[in-house]
Amino acid sequence: MHNVFPSTHPLVKHKLTKLRDQRTEPKKFRELVRELSALLIYEATADLTTHPVQVQTPLAAAQGEDLAEKIGLIPILRAGLGMVEGVWELMPSAEVWHIGMYRDERTLKPVAYYNKLPVHPTVGVCLILDPMLATGGSAVACVDILKNWGVSKIKYVGLIAAPEGIQRLQTAHPDVPIHVAAVDDHLDANGYIVPGLGDAGDRLFGT
Known part of the structure; x- marks a missing residue:
């Protein structure tokens, strides 16, 4: 799939398996979402632009790099908060x-x-955070909003995606990379990802 990046990292696979388990309680579920998000964002930001800087270590001057782009996190409420x-x-x-x-x-x-x-953009890169890319409707609408806001560099970062959601987002916005822990099989009649993990918001907030 073009511009879709399911993680192959063993830690991601391990933690995602625990996240899917229906026996995982909300507290542990939130911890796993936080840990998976950090791992996924590490992979999703590998191409961020930097500029050279020099710093002084206790021993000598050292050449380094600093982020050149201001980053905005766009969690789609409510599940994206996790x-x-x-x-x-x-x-x-x-x-x-x-x-x-x-x-x-x-x-x-x-x-x-x-x-x-x-009114005007305050960041150069937007990272949309939403655990589940199911039908893709929310993701497409969010990208629409961000592009109308004036941001052109946008990435989607989630936990699980369905092929239907990927296709919808790519059809509307082929320039937006999709970074997820896994791509699942399909959507059921109610628009839930199968096998998925259930309702991410409900499991995050214990509702």
Whole structure:
């Protein structure tokens, strides 16, 4: 699949297996989501631009690199909130901008209910955080919002994707890379990923 990057890292596979297990309690589920998010964001940001800087070590001057791009984290409420902390641990200077969407269970279409983005972009790279790429409707709508905001460098980072969601996002926005822990088999009649892990938001928040 073009521009789709399922992780092959053994730690990701190990933690994802525990995440899928229906016996995993919300506290452990949240820990696993945080850890997986950090591992995935490490892979997703391998191509970020840097510029050279010089620092002084206790022994001598050393040439290094500093991030040249300002990064924005865009968690799609509510499940995307569970991914923020793991990413923030690696990039504490990243800005966080929330976009709220829910899926109409009758039409399976996204409904936007919250967006507090400033008038003009304050970041150069946006990382959309959403555990499940199911129908792809929320992801497409979020990218639409970010592109209309004026950001052109956008990546999607999630835990599990369905082929249907990947196809929808790629059809609408082929320039957006998709980084996930795994690509699953299909969607069921209710729009849930199979085998998946159930409702990520419910399992995160114990509801």
